[in-house]
Amino acid sequence: MQDCKETRDQREQQIQANRQEIDRRHSEWKMQSIPEYLDWALKDYGQRPLIITDDETVDYCQVAEMSRKIASGLAGRGIRPGERIAMVMANDPMTVPLLFAIWRIGAVAVPINTLYRPDELAFVIGEADCCFLISMDRFGSRNFKNMLDDTLPGWSEGKCETMPNLRGGLVFKRDTPEEFLKELSSSSASYTGTSSNSEDSAVIMFTSGTTGRPKGVEITHDNLLRAAYAGAYHQAFENGRRAIFSLPLYHGFGLVVGLLSGMIVGGSIVPLLKFDPDKILTAIGRHQATYLMAVPTMTIALMDQASKGDYDFTSLTAIHSAAAPTPAWVWEQIRNIFDCDNIITSYGQTEVTATVICTVPGDDLETVAETQGSIVQAGLAGIPEQNGLIAEFKTIDPETGADLPWGMEGELCCRSPMNSKGYFRQPEATEKLFLPGGWIRMGDLGQFRPDGNLFLTGRSKELYKSKGELVSPKELEQILTGHADISQAFFIGMPDDNFGECGCAWIVRSKGSTIGAKEIMNYLKERVAAYKLPRDIWFIEDEDLPKTGTGKVQKAELKKIALAKVQATQKGE
Template identity: 35%
Template sequence: MKSVQDRVQALLDAYPVWPRRTIAGHFDEAVKKYQNRTLVFTLEKEYTYAEMQERSDLLARGLLALGIRPREHVALLMGNYPEFIISKLALTKIGAVCVPLNTMLLERELAFLLEDSDVVALIFNDSLGKNNYVDIIGRICSELTVQPDGINVSCAALPRLRNVICFSANDSIYDDLMSFNDLYRLGEGISPDELQRVRQATEYPDDICDIMYTSGTTSLPKGAMMSHDMLLRSSYAACLTRAVEDGRRIYFPLPLYHIFAYELGLLVVTFVGGAIVTHAQFTPREALELMEKSRANDFLCVPSILLAVLNHPDLKKHDLSSLHATMCGATPAPVPLWQRAVDELNLQEMCAGYGMTEVSGASTITSPGDPVEVMATRVGRLVMANCSGLPEFGNRNIQYKVVDPFTGKELPPGEEGEWVCRGNMVTRGYYKRPQENVELIDKDGWLRTGDLGIIHPDGLFQITGRSKEIYKISGENVSPKEVEEVISTHPKVNQVYVLGVPDRNMGEVGVAFIELKPGEESTRREIVGYCKGKLARFKIPHHIFFTSSSELPFTSSGKIKKYKLAERALSLLEKDGKKS
């Protein structure tokens, strides 16, 4: 293994000048260099760069046959199958916008996103885990009608929707649904020259290529608009900061609809001719098998996944000697967990980081070789940039400052406040959310992150809390207001307040304080059961406390003091022996 300095220098030499490209153009260059190398490794099969290029070209031609036009929106609801990546690449080749959807969401949540994002086509898994998406999409589009051409559809609930394509891992066929293979066959009727013509007409690196939904301060998710150039600069910066070597193989079970896996996994490896190692759904046993079989070098994860792998009884039976690095993010991991990773996985380079969808992924990352104490208490330094940075941002891709969360006034170095940022990695705004755009992004491009923290004199960032109420469960954002609105519809509930509290395994978990209507009685089981058909599982509160109105802490203006509820929750959990 080359030294960190030598690996960084190789990346500097490879990109002396920043090449402004679309993701499709960037992938073309990667295929020229690494065509016979593996890009995607699964337990069933390996796919080379050349194979993924060939398949995505054919799928892109199929999309053109459907009439998908540049800048139109196409939703992608799929697990971590190679076909997810093929679809992503195909959409970039025709200048369309991908709307990746969270596979953990329930029917009503998916219905909202499909309508809000104005998609004209949907590519989806027939099933994933316990979710039968054929049935779910069938109910969302209950009036789906196939047009006489047998290709286009109409749907009263989603009037913009023209095409629905169903991917089945076992090649199942469904009536009235176009299959993934059907789309390939349609592509055979479109010439490569026609695809090339479209490619040349859509080579705009600053065009939006993804709308990625993230929870906001309201109960409704917001679609952050991401451009090709933003995502590529961010991924190159991550390569530099983590000193990613030629050919690195990165295992991750994190979903590709998340910016974490997409940026730090898939896009990163294309800069170095590496491979991603993944599977549709995580199990610790399969994770160990994949890392051993693929000779993985790197492990992208969140603390709960890292802990599950370390706790698996067969850990020592697997040869993981090729593994030398990990990046564990989304929520802070304690020192003992980092130390176990060092001792039991023999890792030499571990990284923590900070980021969000709106900044194209990780904007701060710790350095390879930082001690575990740093990774447990800090979230890194600004990512390196080299030629991808700009002078106006201090030759970086992004710059941060700390402001008073109430007045917006910039605070002196070393003081705690809200982080705000701007740069060539920062979103232009949220799709169809003019009010949120005005509230969260000022005229000079500074984005309010909603996170509280300190920027220390040594350049290390320390996160101390959130100025907004969103909390994260194993990397998934949860809006308390959304959960409150569901629970408040229960016929026995008078009022409810939801917040997040720390949890050593999942980062944070939800707590609900519920006041029942006079004379009513209820149980945790009843409330959880009521939520199950209305909220994704990770959004359902982990702890539920029934309370009286007199016990709820309000301000003089009638606003709930959630920080007081958090203190009470921690006290109750400690008393009950459930301290997180």
């Protein structure tokens, strides 16, 4: 018993020591852009590795210099501060200096999901009104150059008729990265300084929305830096933390928790292009990674693979698995298989930049399994009036909008210096997102326990998460009802043991149609990313749809019917 107490006391002392070191090095919160922060960090961390792969190691100084060369080439092409540059880059090491280059010239990065199909790519590029597009040539079996040439003919020369504001683009050939640098930096000297400031938009990240198509969330440099600092401070990152992940840098989890938070402590990333359990587990030992990041579906696959081979996990000090509901047995097996007591889970949204709720090192497995953690402690980056917490929370009645007493279940609302600007060029959607006083409606239901930890009780939005990715039922419904043989379509999220949640589609055929599930699935495969595809497709007649007195289809009732069908199938009825 005494040993356990000493272990807890030692852990708490280490947490406080790490946090004090982070605050000591920064001394005060400075309003600055991300490139300015990188340049400031060079004095202490310049020779430290920032990006580590099996093929190369790139230090902080090299990333900074590469970003200046790329920035020079982008500025030479007439790209001005505030203009948007689309990126289709995955986790290639070049993604990091490219991001910093875009920010140096005051432009806004629009990182695009590499799982998107051609129509989705075109929509996002157009919605963000991008002036320039940089795309890797290929990724796995996907040839992005051919895809873009077919979907946006003339894009690279600025002659795309459907996007007149797209003035040009470049193809990044992954086999010859030096050619990319040479093409951008041959015309002029390296770009010095930075043309962005703390309140400028740094990225537009597209997230699924209840109104159908993805919406672009505008996030500032200060939003990102506060999120990065808060993540490092709350979790008490050790000096030089080394994170390994295949989570994409076009998502907040990979970009903020992976890359930017690590920079606060002079850390590095080991980014993998795609999820491969054996390669990730091997890379942990090879590169002595200390911090493993994944979503639960990945974590389960990693545990399965770990039991099949002889891997070295001795360097691991923390495992962060978030973005989907996770059963308690998963956490227990994570701890036992990886021999790692520091298991982290968290909660956040793109609209509030990144993580605002998170467990802390040393939280027991019961807390990790049952809650998302507590409001993130952010030190200098936090709210002084809230003792350095990164956010304030309250719950409201989801129907009336009335404030509820603390600890009562309701719709979660967040007010934070990490709150985004809202949705790019969508004032009506932004107005619905914000409440008076600067509160953002999170769209989730939950309550804070007496110990300060958040317990999520459901979603007030229709969105669901499949394989760690948000899916918008409305978007899929709009696509399906564009098919001549489909009269009505309804998507709902369903519990799934492997993916946390998955999609179920209810279809009302057009009169005389005999379209089947296979045809519908093939139709969707051509138009949406794989994680959006439904697990089940069922057919129903219009008169059998559960409806309200005003004729509105009751999706909650459809979900009950779907659950009953699944249970009956499992029982063999």
